[in-house]
Amino acid sequence: MSESALPVSPGRALGLSSPSEVADSIRSAALKVTEPRLAVLAALTSTPHVSAEQLFTLVKAQLPSTSLQAVYGVLAAFGNAGLVRKVEPAGSPALFERRVGDNHHHLVCTRCSVVHDVDCAVGSAPCLVPENDSGFAVHAAEVTYWGLCPACQVDLAAL
Structure with missing residues (x-):
């Protein structure tokens, strides 16, 4: 699948509609709010089931100085904090989603x-x-x- 054709599935609404809500979500996980974290979480909120490389493309459009390694670092921090879930379908790159905690x-x-x-x-x-x-x-x-x-x-x- 091409990076420009990111599938958006009709998952449950995540309730984060403003930048301040995205920042509050990061703070509530006891993480420091940074521009890369804001950009990654906003992209994940609007585009579920996305690979790190696809996220990098989305984030780089907002923050040109962002690196793929920085996106991986943000995803690791978010995963450890319970903000994102890593999904690993067989034969596909790992995907990340914002819908967590409901065992779907x-x-x-x-x-x-x-x-x-x-x-x-x-x-x-x-x-x-x-x-x-x-x-x-x-x-x-x-x-x-x-x-x-x-x-x-x-x-x-x-x-």
Whole structure:
């Protein structure tokens, strides 16, 4: 997928609509508010399921002096603070999203790689429980559903 064609999935609204709300979110995670952090979190809020490289492209448009390494550093800090979630679909680059803490899952198109959020099938986390937990205290389950998105189904039917 090209960097200019960033898919935006209809995930749950994140409630951050102004720069001050983005800054407050960073502060509430006990992190210092910096321009790169503001730019990365704003981009993640408006464009869910985005790779670090795609984020770099978005952030660099606002902050030309930003480096890819700086974006990775911001993502690591945000991940440690619980502000972002890293999603790693098989065969694709890692994606980052702002929707955290609800143990939701993902639908991934096997043709175009678009990613959509899907709520837990059962409700509350961990949503799925292993038959034998080997003594673990399970607190989350990750599920990825693979298939064809509606647009790709239409495209293939037209062939």
